[in-house]
Amino acid sequence: MRLSGLFGERHRHGSAGADCASHDLLIRAGYIRQHAAGIYSYLTPGLRALRRLESIVREEMNATGAQEILMPIVQSADPWKATGRYTTIDATLVRLKDRRGHEMVLGMTHEEIVAQLAAGEIRSYRDADVVVYQIQTKFRDEARPRAGLLRTREFLMKDAYSLHVHEAGLDEAYRTQLDAYGRIFARAGLRDVHTVRSATGDMGGSSAHEVVALLDVGEDTIGFCAACGDAVNTEVLHGAGECDRCGGALDRKRAVEVGNTFKLGRRYGEALGAGIVDAGGVRHALLMGSYGIGVSRLLGTLVEQHHDEHGITLPATAAPFDGHLIAVGAGNADMGSRVHEAYGSLVRAGLDVLFDDRDVRAGEKFADADLIGAPLRITFGARSATDGTVEIRERRSGEVHDIAREDVVPAVLRLKQRLLQRGA
Amino acid sequence: MRLSGLFGERHRHGSAGADCASHDLLIRAGYIRQHAAGIYSYLTPGLRALRRLESIVREEMNATGAQEILMPIVQSADPWKATGRYTTIDATLVRLKDRRGHEMVLGMTHEEIVAQLAAGEIRSYRDADVVVYQIQTKFRDEARPRAGLLRTREFLMKDAYSLHVHEAGLDEAYRTQLDAYGRIFARAGLRDVHTVRSATGDMGGSSAHEVVALLDVGEDTIGFCAACGDAVNTEVLHGAGECDRCGGALDRKRAVEVGNTFKLGRRYGEALGAGIVDAGGVRHALLMGSYGIGVSRLLGTLVEQHHDEHGITLPATAAPFDGHLIAVGAGNADMGSRVHEAYGSLVRAGLDVLFDDRDVRAGEKFADADLIGAPLRITFGARSATDGTVEIRERRSGEVHDIAREDVVPAVLRLKQRLLQRGA
Numbered sequence: 001m002r003l004s005g006l007f008g009e010r011h012r013h014g015s016a017g018a019d020c021a022s023h024d025l026l027i028r029a030g031y032i033r034q035h036a037a038g039i040y041s042y043l044t045p046g047l048r049a050l051r052r053l054e055s056i057v058r059e060e061m062n063a064t065g066a067q068e069i070l071m072p073i074v075q076s077a078d079p080w081k082a083t084g085r086y087t088t089i090d091a092t093l094v095r096l097k098d099r100r101g102h103e104m105v106l107g108m109t110h111e112e113i114v115a116q117l118a119a120g121e122i123r124s125y126r127d128a129d130v131v132v133y134q135i136q137t138k139f140r141d142e143a144r145p146r147a148g149l150l151r152t153r154e155f156l157m158k159d160a161y162s163l164h165v166h167e168a169g170l171d172e173a174y175r176t177q178l179d180a181y182g183r184i185f186a187r188a189g190l191r192d193v194h195t196v197r198s199a200t201g202d203m204g205g206s207s208a209h210e211v212v213a214l215l216d217v218g219e220d221t222i223g224f225c226a227a228c229g230d231a232v233n234t235e236v237l238h239g240a241g242e243c244d245r246c247g248g249a250l251d252r253k254r255a256v257e258v259g260n261t262f263k264l265g266r267r268y269g270e271a272l273g274a275g276i277v278d279a280g281g282v283r284h285a286l287l288m289g290s291y292g293i294g295v296s297r298l299l300g301t302l303v304e305q306h307h308d309e310h311g312i313t314l315p316a317t318a319a320p321f322d323g324h325l326i327a328v329g330a331g332n333a334d335m336g337s338r339v340h341e342a343y344g345s346l347v348r349a350g351l352d353v354l355f356d357d358r359d360v361r362a363g364e365k366f367a368d369a370d371l372i373g374a375p376l377r378i379t380f381g382a383r384s385a386t387d388g389t390v391e392i393r394e395r396r397s398g399e400v401h402d403i404a405r406e407d408v409v410p411a412v413l414r415l416k417q418r419l420l421q422r423g424a
Numbered sequence: 425m426r427l428s429g430l431f432g433e434r435h436r437h438g439s440a441g442a443d444c445a446s447h448d449l450l451i452r453a454g455y456i457r458q459h460a461a462g463i464y465s466y467l468t469p470g471l472r473a474l475r476r477l478e479s480i481v482r483e484e485m486n487a488t489g490a491q492e493i494l495m496p497i498v499q500s501a502d503p504w505k506a507t508g509r510y511t512t513i514d515a516t517l518v519r520l521k522d523r524r525g526h527e528m529v530l531g532m533t534h535e536e537i538v539a540q541l542a543a544g545e546i547r548s549y550r551d552a553d554v555v556v557y558q559i560q561t562k563f564r565d566e567a568r569p570r571a572g573l574l575r576t577r578e579f580l581m582k583d584a585y586s587l588h589v590h591e592a593g594l595d596e597a598y599r600t601q602l603d604a605y606g607r608i609f610a611r612a613g614l615r616d617v618h619t620v621r622s623a624t625g626d627m628g629g630s631s632a633h634e635v636v637a638l639l640d641v642g643e644d645t646i647g648f649c650a651a652c653g654d655a656v657n658t659e660v661l662h663g664a665g666e667c668d669r670c671g672g673a674l675d676r677k678r679a680v681e682v683g684n685t686f687k688l689g690r691r692y693g694e695a696l697g698a699g700i701v702d703a704g705g706v707r708h709a710l711l712m713g714s715y716g717i718g719v720s721r722l723l724g725t726l727v728e729q730h731h732d733e734h735g736i737t738l739p740a741t742a743a744p745f746d747g748h749l750i751a752v753g754a755g756n757a758d759m760g761s762r763v764h765e766a767y768g769s770l771v772r773a774g775l776d777v778l779f780d781d782r783d784v785r786a787g788e789k790f791a792d793a794d795l796i797g798a799p800l801r802i803t804f805g806a807r808s809a810t811d812g813t814v815e816i817r818e819r820r821s822g823e824v825h826d827i828a829r830e831d832v833v834p835a836v837l838r839l840k841q842r843l844l845q846r847g848a
Contacts (some may be wrong), residue, residue, distance in 0.1 A: 091523040
């Protein structure tokens with residue numbers, strides 16, 4: 001992609017109203033634009049980063065045997081009334097009437113819809129122990145959207161649901177999904193990740209966990225017990241100050257919740273008439289688990305962890321581009337044509353390269369490259385015109401590689417591979 | 425994917441309430457499930473088909489130089505008030521209030537949001553002549569949802585917007601987008617496609633076209649003039665019965681609108697303060713075009729055109745699986761293990777294969793294969809146990825290929841490639 005045609009400006013100065021570093025940088029680098037409180041548009045770089053994270057989530061979910069489906073955003077209120085959540089959930093659940101006067105809601109999560117689907121599709125234990133998931137835009141009318149992508153009203157979520165007849169099946173799916181979360185967050189390059197016990201909240205059920213990334217800007221407080229090693233979202237403690245397992249003192253840290261898992265029990269199956277006949281011919285209400293990952297929040301969290309004073313330094317797995325190609329002092333027509341040739345070769349090699357083809361000062365080009373944060377900056381400069389050397393600079397480490405012009409494509413492929421392997 | 429674990433039943437008998445063949449078959453084959461009037465869930469086969477169409481759309485849009493972005497579903501009513509459409513559009517536009525009492529709408533199209541974005545990002549003619557697009561779930565509260573995916577309330581749409589300062593730029597983008605539509609619908613395997621003049625409707629602007637597929641189940645009536653060769657949506661004629669260009673007699677046919685294009689003029693730019701300074705320093709209101717494709721409607725239309733009495737016969741480009749693997753008379757343990765080996769080899773070769781690993785009658789397996797409609801059925805039958813011959817049957821033509829067991833993978837790859845090249 002050529003920078004001259006990229007829709008969306010970069011900003012040199014801080015974003016008005018931005019209340020954390022990732023919020024500021026995502027706007028300045030042209031990743032996102034605010035439409036209303038907690039509602040954003042994703043411009044090309046932001047959408048590309050989001051899609052890379054979405055691909056990691058999809059690959060790891062598919063590897064667990066989960067099946068991707070797609071459920072409605074606008075839903076009938078009826079199943080929400082059946083489970084009682086139409087009444088118990090506050091204004092976060094958006095209620096509206098359609099043109100015929102039917103009560104509808106905007107999907108903030110899909111337990112009701114999955115249970116309703118399962119009632120029609122799953123009859124016997126032979127069909128049980130399946131996991132379905134979707135990656136979809138959700139809406140929650142949060143009272144206090146804040147911190148850019150960390151707490152929005154409209155957001156991209158992976159929500160998975162496991163369907164069982166017996167507890168053993170749920171236990172196994174629960175472990176499998178938590179294991180997949182570990183792989184997803186590791187591949188995405190998330191740091192300081194912990195799985196902690198959490199409250200079941202609106203979901204109900206017997207047990208719940210959060211996967212969190214430690215960050216001062218986060219809204220959750222995690223308590224780590226030095227005595228028994230337990231980690232817990234302090235919400236669970238209802239204001240008490242010690243470990244609820246052993247009474248030990250807790251070390252408290254702020255964190256962002258990036259994923260959650262719930263053992264929901266049979267509540268949704270009971271309310272929505274979803275039943276399964278076991279091997280002995282006995283009918284049970286459907287037993288469910290649900291498993292969420294906030295994909296857009298993950299992007300915000302990653303930028304919060306991966307940036308410096310010059311801009312975004314996302315890991316290669318999540319960055320919107322593999323490389324950022326620049327020519328400086330390109331008044332020389334010969335060098336101009338060499339850069340264009342290199343761009344063509346990089347694209348043909350399957351690399352996603354942002355090519356700064358603008359006629360602007362070198363300083364502006366370097367500043368934009370740092371801000372957008374492609375992991376490799378490829379510069380055709382003065383030496384390229386004389387001895388044919390091209391500079392490849394790693395965005396995060398600052399490490400510089402001088403490469404002969406004819407070796408640029410293999411060098412970028414090799415460095416990209418190295419960054420992906422290192423998770424950097 | 426193994427059929428034993430596939431979420432969603434197939435139905436042998438017609439679907440209650442289905443009002444056309446595609447509606448009936450998409451439900452019977454386990455592609456979709458109705459949630460409410462005009463609102464569907466996509467089960468795995470349906471979502472896979474939708475994603476294949478989405479990929480075709482994305483590739484061809486990117487090839488035109490268009491940039492993918494993602495705009496909000498829940499939108500502030502303010503820009504809709506600025507253009508007047510908050511008042512002029514009927515109940516199809518869903519209006520709601522958020523928890524703070526702000527008036528919001530559900531995105532049914534995004535001209536307002538694009539113009540608002542452009543006001544912040546595009547200042548000079550150097551930034552103009554760009555096309556942005558998204559592939560996103562939209563909601564229109566249609567008075568009469570019908571015919572399965574042909575007219576829904578919630579649907580997947582590709583909506584593109586071109587941004588210009590001069591008419592010449594719009595004219596060129598308009599031609600480029602219509603050319604891309606031709607390639608998209610050809611690759612998808614859509615038949616009897618025509619580009620016709622249409623009414624500008626709610627959009628406003630100077631000129632509009634629809635891309636339609638001729639089908640009796642369609643809601644549009646297209647008039648073809650034998651005298652001057654023009655083709656027009658008869659809406660344009662306001663009840664008059666002859667060609668409005670030459671007065672000739674019209675041959676009328678029913679059709680489904682799968683795409684539309686609008687030259688919108690400067691209305692949205694004016695209303696939302698989006699202005700561009702031209703090369704001479706003169707400021708103009710942003711000139712826009714918009715270009716839609718109903719991706720989920722395209723799936724419904726394709727099934728309407730591609731089915732037989734046994735089920736769905738989608739072209740290989742749109743079918744949810746490349747092949748459907750079956751063993752019959754698999755009591756023989758030796759053959760069972762060979763089928764599993766073949767499944768592993770097909771998957772490792774990068775093929776999307778649905779493997780019917782259930783212990784059910786051969787007739788049920790064949791019926792499900794025909795219903796779901798993978799373009800190639802791969803059968804390990806009696807001859808496979810004796811002389812090692814595997815049967816590959818093309819779903820649409822019924823052509824049968826007897827293949828030596830060890831050649832199954834290359835044969836499937838070759839036949840898949842042939843079908844893709846033929847657009848079959």
